[in-house]
Amino acid sequence: MRAFLLVFLAIVIPGGTILALEAGLLDEYVDQIPAETLILQELNAKVGPDELDSRILEALEDGRQDDAEMYAEVAAYMNRPLSPQTADALAASQTTTAVVLRNTGNFFEGFITGDGSDSAAFAGAVTSDLTVIGDIRDIGGEGSKMVAGEEYSEVILGLSVVGLAVTAGTVASAGGGLPARVGVSLLKVAKKAGTMTKSFTKELGQLVSRAVDFPALRRTLSDVSLANPNATRRAVGTYADSVKSAELFPVLARMDDMRTAVGPAESVRLMKYVKSTRDLDNMADMSKTLGVKTRGIVELTGKTSLRAFKGAVNIIRWMLEWVWALGVAVLGWLGLAGSRRVLKGRRTRIANAQAAATPNKLA
Numbered sequence: 001m002r003a004f005l006l007v008f009l010a011i012v013i014p015g016g017t018i019l020a021l022e023a024g025l026l027d028e029y030v031d032q033i034p035a036e037t038l039i040l041q042e043l044n045a046k047v048g049p050d051e052l053d054s055r056i057l058e059a060l061e062d063g064r065q066d067d068a069e070m071y072a073e074v075a076a077y078m079n080r081p082l083s084p085q086t087a088d089a090l091a092a093s094q095t096t097t098a099v100v101l102r103n104t105g106n107f108f109e110g111f112i113t114g115d116g117s118d119s120a121a122f123a124g125a126v127t128s129d130l131t132v133i134g135d136i137r138d139i140g141g142e143g144s145k146m147v148a149g150e151e152y153s154e155v156i157l158g159l160s161v162v163g164l165a166v167t168a169g170t171v172a173s174a175g176g177g178l179p180a181r182v183g184v185s186l187l188k189v190a191k192k193a194g195t196m197t198k199s200f201t202k203e204l205g206q207l208v209s210r211a212v213d214f215p216a217l218r219r220t221l222s223d224v225s226l227a228n229p230n231a232t233r234r235a236v237g238t239y240a241d242s243v244k245s246a247e248l249f250p251v252l253a254r255m256d257d258m259r260t261a262v263g264p265a266e267s268v269r270l271m272k273y274v275k276s277t278r279d280l281d282n283m284a285d286m287s288k289t290l291g292v293k294t295r296g297i298v299e300l301t302g303k304t305s306l307r308a309f310k311g312a313v314n315i316i317r318w319m320l321e322w323v324w325a326l327g328v329a330v331l332g333w334l335g336l337a338g339s340r341r342v343l344k345g346r347r348t349r350i351a352n353a354q355a356a357a358t359p360n361k362l363a
Helices: 001-023 036-045 052-063 065-077 084-094 094-112 118-132 133-147 156-173 178-193 200-213 214-222 229-242 244-261 264-273 277-301 305-360
Strands: none
Touching: 036 052, 036 065, 036 118, 036 277, 036 305, 052 084, 065 084, 065 264, 065 277, 084 118, 084 133, 094 118, 094 305, 118 133, 118 178, 118 214, 118 264, 133 156, 133 178, 133 214, 156 178, 156 200, 156 229, 178 244, 200 244, 200 277, 214 229, 214 244, 264 277
């Protein structure tokens, strides 16, 4: 029975510790472990000597300038010098002429369409939203579908309405709502770019549906010519006073935190690793520590939070502690059992000796 209990505890206690760690119950303990040393150890274990050079050259050949520069940041972080060929190719892509030619057209494409695939296009898309042009454009597009009974994006439409409401608040508070305004724009761009995961979209959609009364919005838009941007803005601007966006503010603020750390384009790209609002908190913390190389480290290691790097060490430490405790318990149990055997043997010998001596006395 005791052996069974020891085995049971050996399984349940480490397992319970792992579950508690995953649930975030041990975050305060885990946060005390320095992360960057563990990150570098993980990178050195997983990234081959020539892998970063290969990734940079491949990215340059495919026209993915942002990826090339990101992997160069990772190489510098790991203190791994690039090969002369890679360094020359990267330098050539960063000349003033190359940057201007690459960025100008992409910025305006993103500004007009609200979509894009590189830093300049994402910056253009976010800029158009910050000037409210993007919100009016998206309300006209998605709102027309809603009024016509067609399939539309509730997330895009709802965020656009929230964007107008936040913009009015930003003006009234002399810029105090700017982080929320930026967060709205980044989420919209991520949704359009396809980098927002289904699970996060679902959770965000629930927050948006509690902020925006869509049946009332439908009635408002039904009476407006959505082809007229000014009329749309006036009508929705009046409706926006009823928007309840308090629950959304923490999410919007975290998006702006990430934008501050890595820029708008990388913030949008990192969303493909975010499955919940809690994941967003983790990613924002990670990007604050690692900067623009965050996505590269995520892709190379597969870990999407600082806690993930610390977690492996912490699990091992806890398990070793419990193995040690279990070993002490087993040794104590064996020692006690051995002592009992010794005492029992001694008593038996004494009893036998006394029994052997008794006939002699009678004789």
